[in-house]
Amino acid sequence: MNFILKMTSLLNITLVLLLSERTIVVASHGQLSSEKTSNIQNKDLVTNLPHQPNVDFRHYAGYVTVNEKNGRALFYWFYEAWTLPDEKPLVLWLNGGPGCSSVGYGATQEIGPFIVGTDGNSLQLNPYSWNIEANMLFLESPVGVGFSYSNTTSDYENLGDDFTAKDTYAFLHNWFKKFPSYRTRAFYIAGESYAGKYVPELAGLIYEKNNDPSLFINLKGILLGNPETSDAEDWKGLVDYAWSHAVVSDETHKTIRESCDFNSNNTWSNDNCSQAVDEVLRQYKEIDIYSLYTSVCNANSAYSENKQVVFNKSTSKMMPRIIGGYDPCLDDYAKGYYNKPEVQKALHVSNGLQLKNWSICNMDIFNGWSQSIDSVLPIYKKLIDAKLRIWVYSGDTDGRVPVLSTRYSLSSLGLSITRSWRPWYNQKQVGGWIQEYEGLTFATFRGAGHAVPIFKPSESLAFFTSFLLGESPPSQR
Template structure:
């Protein structure tokens, strides 16, 4: 009887176990579907004026970084054109402070879709960096582009630390929304004042990766910055010396500024301000961000010189040079279109119910709390930490010139690995390259402040070399 009882119960037990397994499997499938639906809700099927590009997979949306204050950052993400499941994830940041990574990086420099003339349509960029990586653009901090806060006092608190914390929170929450990328190799990139944002965010990720019990692990491998503001003393010294060495100012202007300016001081003397006013007035006729490029004559307002001398820490992004020096006018026209904003699912949850999108937020640019004189200590720390660190400079930029960046690198005192040499693209000298223990520096010949805009082919070769580990060619 006992045997019969056990045998009679056995099918029921099997059924119970099987049902349990099926239930657990169903829960996992549903959870996976929920995850999928979450990021799929951010997918962009097509933007107004977008060319037909079969391999283009793009998303946009908001990531909340502070629920209490109602703070959310806007992103635009492009999967890699091939093998997105294995290629690295690259975050791009623009600087300013106050300038949009959507308006500059994505829609004018290295994204696959560029705003065309008069903002009427988008054009495919054959040299987009999403050929090499999954490419994430972030409008940071709040007040930039479509990013917003519901708490007005936030704007009085914005400094480098505030920006880094919000960017870190964004990254953690974005990877939760897109969990398929959480194990990918991760790199941070950017230009200009992102010379502060990028290493500071890298340091925050690096430090918090050490405490996995408290913080999620992010697979950070390194960072790459272009024409980066790095150290106020060396950067400002470089501005003056570049203007003189490239025949922008006279010997007399140069000698006077050298005599009265001590760039090691946090505040310039009245005599130095006067001398530097003369220097920046010489740039009124040309584009300081690309001294050999034509300037845009559309909607021309105040000059860099006028803005800069109000405070030496101000950096107003004028309309830089490139294929079309008026490109930022076109991006503004495109992103202010209602049909474009609807396709991007733009939210107006900030202090007003409508926001005019601008390439750069001048008010944020002026109210930003500049508290960090130099990020060189971060370089020393992260070089010791083994991160892959590259810096590059377009050598026609007068605002964050190659001279100042070379001074910064020299101050690190790194052992030389491979001496200064030319690198080539299509049998022509594309720039110079020098390798130190822990850092590589690359110049791009004839490029201005926005390297991927001015020299897209060479910039693509640069990021390919950085991500793949393949050397830039040093022979024609």
């Protein structure tokens, strides 16, 4: 799971909520009249968000039903691009967990335009918001995450990777009915951590379904940050990184290397292996595994105890508490803000009287996750063959999905190198290192933890811009 940025008054622009209807170009499938579509959009238009800074872009929030029979509905928050929204691409951002909120993390703490203040009440403007470059769509998925829900109890017992991909796919098509001008827009999917599985799986599903012209989504590429990719390589990278960064002893690392077969279905049946890995996790409880060199949150002792390393060794799932960097207590602030009656009312979640209990991560979903794909590398190969743009990046101070895990995973693809390892720059400083392969680009962010945009906001926005343009970041000062 997955945030404070220094704000600048230069971007404190006058609020202009354009309530007038915009001319809408409707795709041939799922046509709605311009008047009806405008009414649907205006119903979700956010106009009275408490303590919102003044901005001149519109944003929308609300529900999209993905299954009428079971009453499944996913909550979204959509920010138009700061300028020229009709000319800029659409980007879907997903956080992982599984069970964590893309609104609470991505939108609120990382790349959205509004960052919750330390009082859990105010909002501050993020001068490095990604909606400077794109129309940004944040989704709380699957049901049970954040404000998303199902009226059918059994749905919560069947949550898994495939379930999530299918519901997210249904969400997109139904969301396009609300916003039909985006149906043919250049579309990208981005995310981090366990969304390292969500994003390729969704991209693969879109690619397969695009054979039907009536279902076509103009997918151009995917962007993945510190992504869980392949369980075996992820585990190997985690323990090697812990050892190489002096978190565990030589003896513990040697035991793991000699007794653990992470490619085996019976990895944890070996007691020596299991106990040695437990020792790695025990040491990581002393610090923030998501950001090795920053402080932990001590503001609320009960909260801090609940935010220790959470791990399910059998499935390699781990709750991605994405905090660190500027302020390690950001999760608390988000929880305070999104449980305010006036906030939920403004976001069209409730009437302000019957509150929904919003949490940044749902541990019941995490613990009950029923199906997880071992590796998305085969999907990578399919997307590479389809000529989609694939960029992967790693904050190099993350211990949970460390740079070593990602390098091991990508190495196993056996891709040809087209541009060799070199530094990339932002504002005349080394942002990290980058290497380009046939069909894939990999980059590091120097000094960044698990949620890179928290630690390196300016660099992240510059990198995101390069990704959208399909151009390499600067390789000289």
